[in-house]
Amino acid sequence: MGKPTEEQRPVIENASANNMVIAAPGSGKSFTMIEAVISILKKYPYARIGMVTFTRAATNALAAKLQKRLSKKDLDRVLVDTFHGLVKKQLDMIRWPGKMLIGPAQRSVIHRALKESGVTMKFAEAEFVIDAIGREMDTDVISVRHNRQQIHLFNTYQALCQKDHVADLNALSKFVVGQMHSGKMRTLDLTHLIVDEVQDTDSIQFSWIALHTRAGVYTSIVGDDDQAIYSFRSSGGVKIFQQFEKHFRPNIFYLNTCFRCEPEILEVAGALIGKNVYRYAKELRSAKKGGGKVTFRSYVDMEEQIQGILSLINQDPHGWAILSRNNAHLDELESLIEQPVIRYGGKSFWDEKETSDVLSLMAFFRQSNDPRLMKRVLALFGEQESVLDEVALSMRGRKVTFGDLAIPEDSSLETKHYIQTSCALPRKVLIKLR
Template identity: 30%
Template sequence: MGSTKDQGLVIERDDNTLVCALPGSGKTYVLVELTKRLLSRDGAYSVHLLTFTDAARVELTERMLHALTPRAMERVTISTFHSTALAMTRGKLNRRLLMANELMLFVKSVLNEADHLDLIDKFRFKVPDVVRLFDEMGRSQDLSKEYSDTEVALYELYKDMLIKQGKTDFNVVCQLSVSWLAQREIPPVSATHILVDEFQDTDALQYMWLREHALLGKKLVVVGDDDQAIYSFRGGQGYDNMVAFQSEFNADAYVLRDCFRCSKEILNRAGMLIKFNNPDRIDKPMNAVREEQGTVKIIKSGTMDNQLNRILDAVSKEPHTWAVIARNNAILDRVETVIQGHGIEYNRRGGKSFFDGVAPYSLIQIASVISGKHDDHTLHRALAALSVPEAETARIIGLCRTAKTTFGGLKHAEIGHHADLQKFHSLAEGWHDIPAGREDAKRTYMQSIVKLLAIHLDKRDQKHAQVVGDVIAGRHWESLGESIAQLKPSLDSKKRKDQSEEAAPKLSLITMHSSKGLQFDNVWIVGSDTGTIPSKEALAEGKIAEERRLMYVAMTRAISSLTMSYTSEPSEFLYEVNKERVVELESGYEDDADDFDAA
């Protein structure tokens, strides 16, 4: 199939360009064909494509490899914004990047230090909340105006500790890449053209990064959809960045109006919904190319159990053609329980795994040290988990380096007076004295390790630590080190995600945020109640427009059939898409008799 008229116009561009692309309108195809055209137009041209996720980078790379010759691929670079900024600053920055799990423990060590310095009472702060706070502050252009003095002091301590330990995070990397570019202290990317996918997700720093490259003569083509801007909590500026780009860079704008994914019935309903966000959106025509008729249903259930039973009935025949999409993981947890209980194979996408929590990660760091299989970084993370002050941590690591020994190999007199540090050292000393085959003794020992960590965790994390401890103690492995080696891959969220996506087709359970970029023959949006979508928080803060975009994203994942169900009070979004009567009250369920008023 050839290009549409809209696609063809974009593919011929050789200047700053803004492309607004409907869901399923072939934006990846356009990026590939535009790259081909640019490379064939001038032998001096080269292209750098930017994505927001590694999954998108992999998909785009595969498409490019299929479309381009090996010689042409030598002039193409495909990477995420973060990895590009990291590569640009690596020679000058010379710091190690903190990954997700490690960041949790690092922030915990910051809270420990702040408490030690009397900056804060650490018990008033939860680590995940502070991780999110630091992420927001890392994108801020004016900390003193946007945050309290305590928050600013805490963030400055965080940055100071990063420097002292030779570490960094992605926001620091992005800030430095923009600053150094502006001061011409580092070179820009070498490509003549920069193509950006999912441009609506760019934050202020990424926009500034693009501006600096434009000032250095790079040509920019950005592709996105303001109607799918659902990451404001990560700094994504959606409509504002798209309007600013067109104005600031004198860019010509194009719309990819043809949707190849959704049936006309589904696209029309989604279009009804998103137009309620006018005027703060780019008005655009929407044309469904598919000729097959689709279906849209709104179903009322008297109870959540009835709603789940209906889902079970619908997906059981051909589970692999279905996705069940929910606003939050709490609802997906209930769906998963029912699906699992009936033996239906499924993939759970989106949200955080149990192993992404601070407790499993902390326990494995501590167990690694006790087993004697650790480096300085592992020891530092383990001591942070036990709230050991930074000065004491540095002293212990220095002793291990000087003596060229493990933590357990230090003399007890060298450990100092910190109570938990002494207990930790006793455990590390005694592990190897457990007789071989004494599984009962190992289980008791593991309970002691969990108990040591538990006092530094909240109640939920204490339970998680106990689960991991039971897993380690319950296996008949030859050594603690072998147990840890078996568990460590579970901490790699990317590896888990890759394994899930490589599996045979199954029913997909997915959050609305994680559904973006995916498509399914049949979609069931569960829990379409007010207070869920839009969420209570969005209702309280008046952030309805983004919730509407989130619902729009979920609806436009569907190819042939779309079902939206609710239990008590229907979401206002259901009224917005229901200009005609499409509500269905199926027989065989104990539903309320109240009808859905869609006047």
């Protein structure tokens, strides 16, 4: 894209104000944001701009585009990061002494919370519930009712985090927002803030945006309420736009021209999303000349759908792509497709629970004096919290490795078997593991 369009130009020219940019898919959103940054830097020599994205991949892509357009001097005045990345920067500024809880370490604490609380729930559901409750902050953005069992599980999880002096990203984000709200922490040193894919923000993140806006930072939120697909992760969707409009009375701009899709695709998409009454009305237009057709196929169940997809692939082996909101469906399809495929998105093999559990076990062989790793490994065996605390206290007090300890009598059979097995490993094997 060369020059800004008639729709994009007002956004760029009015960047030093509070703005709400509702951008259709493929409407040149990234181009418009970058042009706005360039315009701000030219007009205001002391401006400092923050750009917020939702994924690390989006952050890297946006930063790479800015590097091509800005001098080193101007680039130093632009801060590009995810919400969690910016929260971490604020925590570093106050030298927060705790440890961040993410990945396998967080999954281990969830396992322990399930065991300690006595709640009967599958791990995936427990993980979802703890994340959902942890994201709640502003009931005007998102409000979900949770039952007593779910709340008890969350409170147990929080108690374990406090005992271990750790905190997950939701808790840390709430802490930062609370500190800014009370005046104990300053907002980031910015003059302008541009938030991409704002429909995906949750109530904590919206509070973070609002606090910066109230502090005098010119804020432009950019996104599309029709592309809000993360409600399962407590995103606010259209409510984010409504709350921002209500509290800050921003300029409202629409980018309705799609440079990505043929009009045939856009027409069908528009007919579907137009059924939603809780949205900002917009007139979608395609910049393409047109061509091709959209075909709907209906199937009775998932098995019939999978067979239908395989049949379509056989008819056209070289011109297809499969999209799904469920990785499990894609995994099943991939196992049945005979030809090589290119995977895009989804979890890494190393992020899977079973893989990370094995890595934690191997890491503990190497660092058997680490109480945190000890808790993570023994939690896999469903060990009681009282046993974990007793062992951790002994390890810290005597400064010995796990294998040198006398295991408490009330330890589980699985833990005792693990001790016997690990201590019986040949010396050569232990040396290799270390």
